[in-house]
Amino acid sequence: MMQGNRDYQRDEDAAPVDMLASLFEARGWPCEFVGEDEISGEIKGSWANYTVRGIWRREDHVLQLLCLPDIRVPDDKRTGVYELLALVNEQLWVGHFDIWSNGNVLLYRHGLLLGDEGLLSLAQAQVAVEAAIEECDRFYPAFQFILWGDKTPEEALAASLVDAAGEA
Template identity: 40%
Template sequence: MTTLSTGLSAYTTPHPVDMAQELAGANDWAYERHNEDELTMFLSGHYADLQFRVFWRDDFKTLQFACLFDIKVPEGKRDEIYRVIGLINERMWIGHFEFWADDNAILFRHASLANDPMTGAFGEDHMATVVETAMGECERFFPVFQFVMWGGQSPEEAIESAMLECMGTA
């Protein structure tokens, strides 16, 4: 797993979206700040470009992450995508995958409570860990979606193929 540079200092403002923006800057990721409580970071994964959206809900002291793949699901494969998402989510400990039919988008989503729900403080290590986890899950399961959409595999076959652990290097 890649360890990200936080780029944060002891004097950083505690607002979680500010922290996500500093994380993006420290890792040379392009980003767009939509408002005080929303940011989109643009990351390049091994398999695809990712849009990583961060939303702060002050009333719940919760940060929501949504990581969207830069892929579109062919019309005839939607049922298989729903099925494979169900199978993948059974294996997930943190977060889950979704298919948004209106946007034709596959995404990983997770919400995380602030470290200190009274103040809304969100630690920089927590921020980096959540982003690393989301990126890792997207990288891990991207081939599964590709195998179903373009490889002609069933959801079960795709998961089995993608979950093989290779030893060594070629």
């Protein structure tokens, strides 16, 4: 769990990892610092618990936000999942889904350019994390339809978008 020495007011910007820590603490999401420039937490989504990681690259002024829905892609399903990734990524305005070659893990990834100051506001942190969770929730069923339902990528996407529309 977090140590409470990194508190920030709502109206002040902070170092990206520190602001993510403040957001996680405020929401009651468990998290830990993996290093000086990396934080990892767990957030309950509609379909699963997601690991959310924030990695700050000082030299590039980029905060990389990763959301991992704990889906491993077996070799025999990889082609279908890659086809689905292409279809899903066409639906996204920011971020994208990918498969990490190390462990065949599905993830959502988004890079935030933070400018020369390298500061993140609470509002930016909240919007970025919520968007990652929403996109994982939105497309989680599609990936499950490929992995467990033996649907084609097109069928999986159509079924997940119909389900999502029905939940509204």
